[in-house]
Amino acid sequence: MIIEYSRAFLGKNIIFWSNQNNMKRPHLTYLVLGGLALFLPLFSYTIYQWSERNKDEALINEIYERQLNTILFSVNQYCWDKFANWTSIFTEIAATPDENSHRIDLLLKQNRSILGVCLLDSNKNVIVNRGRFRFFEKPDEACRVVQHQIQAHQQQLNRMKRRAEEGYMQPLSLVMDHIDPVLDLILIPVIPLSDSTSDWMIAGLFIDTHRFVQDIVVRKFNEMNDGNLAFATKAQDNELLFISDAETSPTFERSEPMWILPDLHLMVKIKGTTPQNLSKKRIRTNLLFLVVINYLFGAGIVILMRNVSKAINLARMKSDFVANVSHELRTPLALIRMYAETLEMGRIQSKKKQQRYYQTIMNECSRLTKLINNILDFSKIESHKKEYAFQSIQPDLWLRESLNMYQFHLDQKGFRLESTIKKCPKIRADREAITQALTNLLDNAVKFSNQSKKVRVGLEPADSKICLTVTDYGIGIAPSDQKHIFDKFFRVGSSLIHDVKGTGLGLSLVKHIMEVHGGHVEVKSEPGHGSTFFLYFPAGEF
Secondary structure, eight states: OHHHHHHHHHHHHHHHHHHHTTOSHHHHHHHHHHHHHHHHHHHHHHHHHHHTHHHHHHHHHHHHHHHHHHHHHHHHHHHHHHHHHHHHHHHHHHHSHHHHTHHHHHHHHHOTTEEEEEEEOTTOOEEEEEEOOTTOSSHHHHHHHHHHHHHHTHHHHHHHHHHHHTTOOOOEEEEOTTTOTTEEEEEEEEOOSOTTOOOOEEEEEEEEHHHHIIIIIHHHHHHHOOSSEEEEEEOTTSOEEEESOTTSOSOOSEEEEOSSOTTSEEEEEETTSOHHHHHHHHHHHHHHHHHHHHHHHHHHHHHHHHHHHHHHHHHHHHHHHHHHHHHHHHHHHHHHHHHHHHHHTTOOOOHHHHHHHHHHHHHHHHHHHHHHHHHHHHHHHHTTOOOOOOEEEOHHHHHHHHHHHHHHHHHHHTOEEEEEEOOOOOEEEOHHHHHHHHHHHHHHHHHTOTTOOEEEEEEEEETTEEEEEEEEOSSOOOHHHHTTTTSTTOOOOOGGGTTOOOOSOHHHHHHHHHHHTTOEEEEEEOTTSOEEEEEEEEOBOO
């Protein structure tokens, strides 16, 4: 019956647990190699990106500088196109001033930044004088200013005339801040279109700098702005005439003088940052992203390897468990069968010897019962189906009864039991469970004692707890193994216990039973000097 019962419980698990034993070092080696094959390229790419970061930063800076330069060029080109349009009008007027003078009025009306126009011939005689000369008491004063400036810059105008004859209109921009802080004067040499004369004229334009910036420069800026750029225009004295974002820092990466009004500077930057900071931030973000991926990938490989290693160790311990359980079952069953067959055949005539055979059969049956109970309890615990019947127990009376029942087994093994049992408060416990925990500790004390056949049991109050101790004087437990002995299927790998078989479930059951009772288990051991297990129960009835 015992054989059939044990086979029914273990039969479904032996094949699986045994096959898991094949998952050892080859699989772990393949896992390590596969992880490295995936991790090394990513890590190498990260190192490459780190080494190339300066080149990437320089490239990004160059791209942004080109973009900013292109924007400044576009704004200057737009302003120059406006100037070229004005020049064409003055050229037509210079050819036929009487017929086209009305176009000056139209030009002033359409371009509010032009305050006035004075057109003079090569002898500095006034041909056209139009404008809103708020800064002069008399309109003629504007032409006298133009005449004075022509006289003062005659050499420059001569060079400009030669350039104009070659087809290139180059203006001369003069700052008139002594007349008005916002006034500029542009002198333009105009070549008549008529082939009948070689005379040339000078067009003097009085420009309202602020209005020019607002009406022409800002309009072009706004057309090109995608929301990520900040623009500004400043005068020669560093006065800001315009800034697109008041919260923007006055420091701009790119600055370029205007082609028409060189005393004005066009400035542009990336809003809220600089190209250098933007490129550094981008490279830093990419590298940080790669580092995080490397870390997560490496951590994942480490965790995977640890989990696989634990799974392999667990599979090995399960396999050892199957082998040990098989041994634990085979030995007592062989003795029971041999003694039962001997008795059945009537070969033992002595009543005393027959009684000894019966006692051996009973002892081995008891051993098998405890083994099967441990396996069944472990199965119920794993499936969360284990139930406990708690009751009020007087621990000192319970311990004496339990030791009396176990005394026969100790006597059979030749062990001497010493006990110190003190009166203790009652505890709330499952009598069968705590007896099983005590029996497991006593069984271990017997199995691992070698030549020192003595076991000591103690019970005494300890503050608000009850402390039960089981001490043996055997081989002890190494410090490196003490933190694992309560794990399921774990068995100490010492050569001193090579021939000692077990399931590796006893101490894990003890730990579980103590946790269910609200207590805990501790161990104090030294190799070669035995071990002491401490079971702490909460005192008092609940």
